[in-house]
Amino acid sequence: MRSSWRVEGTDGCSIFGLGWDRVPCQALGPPALCPPPSAHVTMAVGPRKPRMNKNTPTVTVKSAYHALDAAGFPKSFVSRLLPDWWDNALFKTSSGAIEFASILKQRLGVDVRFAENGELEVLATDGRARYKKRATTQNRELQACSTLGVALGKLALFCMPVVKPNLPKDPAQAVGQVRALSKSNAITFASLLDFCWSQGVPVLFLKDLPRGSKRIAGMALQTERRPVIVLGFQSSQNARQLFILAHELAHICLGHVEKNEALIDECIDAITDSIEGETSGPSDDEERQADVFALALLRNGADNLPLGKGRFFSPAELAAEAVRMGQRLQVDPGHIILTYARDYNDWLMANQALGYFPDQSNAVALIKQRFISNCNVNNLSDDNRNYLLSMQGF
């Protein structure tokens, strides 16, 4: 008799430890194409025959959701991401419980095991997560973002061709590469998105989160040596998302993210110190390096923008100067305005000035447009396609 059974595996559907093995769903098609339990194909491996353990315990619905809630995934959230065909009555069967575990792995990125008494236990993730966070934030408060980002990244990568990225450590070289793809000399949010996707780096938007989970500004991760960027900052302001994207890309270009590792930047204060003016600046070497890379990328190699004229007296004046300076220095006007906001701690003026640019507030629409253009979601089942889209708010 086995004392427990465990569901794991990076493809989300490999089942081990049951005395029988099932054809991994990837062998049947995309990893997200898992049909209901009744439709699963089983296959004997080696001399063993497909069979279920007669002593398999019954999993109680209450204990399963309680364990998930304790891990940061409340029942209301888990219920939303379960496919339409899921019925909690399936917990009464071993195959149903296993299927539940497969769904958790695919959609939440968490591994679980079932103890002898039928209790569901949430295991530590295989991958490593490193958090760049406020001192008052606990790692567990960001864990849901981290595992969800990894799970979404895996689904997105499945829908993309494998591309060997050519990501430079030198921001000046990155400027040249982005420009080569773009009609614009300035590095804009749209042109940097296009560059990321062209390098096989999907840029995803994390909209839906469990209640009580803290939001992140962004994260950079590698899964199976393929990089992914997830933006979590809830803003349509292009200039803000541009800086976060440049910062996350910098982490990848500079080799800060190792294989099967996720680097999570919690908040705008920490991640945009260099823009938003925390006087002390980021204390972490990697954060400093990522900021320096991002600013050099966005400022066409310049260390500083020559904003020496002093305060502007109206948003219109600031917007006009941002256009002039942007054309002269080949820098995105939105970034110039945010730099002014930081230097003079005048965010009200900056936000009003950004209002003069109709193309500076469509960041989420651009993320969606690039995602749809580059990610062939038809590779996924209806359930998982809807999941990948809805978690991004698309």
Ligand SMILES: [Zn+2]
């Ligand atoms: Zn960072």
